[in-house]
Amino acid sequence: MEIKQLVRHLVAVACLVPSIASADIIRYSINRTVGSGTVVGFVETNGKVGPLATADLVDWELTLTASNLWPGSPEVIGKSKGNSQSSKIVGQSVVVASESKLSFDFSSPSSGMLFLTSENGEKQGNNYWCLSVGGITCNGEITPAETIGFNDQGFLAQAQPMTGQGRVIIGLVDPVPVPEPASLALVGFGLAGLGLTRRRKQQIA
Secondary structure, three states: OHHHHHHHHHHHHHHHHHHHHOOOOEEEEEEEEEOOEEEEEEEEEOOOOEEOOHHHEEEEEEEEEOOOOOOOOOEEEEHHHOOOOOEEEEOOOOEEEOOOEEEEEOOOOOOEEEEEEEEOOOOOEEEEEEEEEOOOOOOOOOOOEEEEEEEEOOEEOOOOOEEOOOEEEEEEOOOOOOOHHHHHHHHHHHHHHHHHHHHHHHHHO
16 A cells, blocks of 8 residues: 555656646747847746736846947846836737747837836946837837837937837747656656565565
């Protein structure tokens, strides 16, 4: 009876390992070319599928390259480097998530924006990545647009603005390897333990 219970516990633990690894958080890899600049990194959400709001952004970190970033290029921006205003989604249905991709709708009839930035300790201002539509501007002029730039005391410097069209995929989910080795290792240890137990009983008999 004890051996059967041990097997049941091992099977339960082995099944639990993949479920722990596959949490609700979804990480989207970002790799964008904006004019002569680039945006590379990740954005994590709380797992919501459909239109997103600011509260659905859990974490993010991006490496920006552009000609007028401060103090130079490349610059890393991220949630841990900013403040409560460092990430913002304005409007409904402009940023849409699925289980495999993150998209921005430049054709949305309503105003909207995805704005990610972080504080810069050496100068009053922020490096940023922004996508906007419907009259909300990232750089003061062009909309709809995608822009990398530096916001200096309220002035949005025009750094690599690019006009946006239609619904654009801005992030993709990388394939996540299923942690089978961990599960198999647990089962293997369990079977080894059962083998030793059975061998000892045979020796005693």
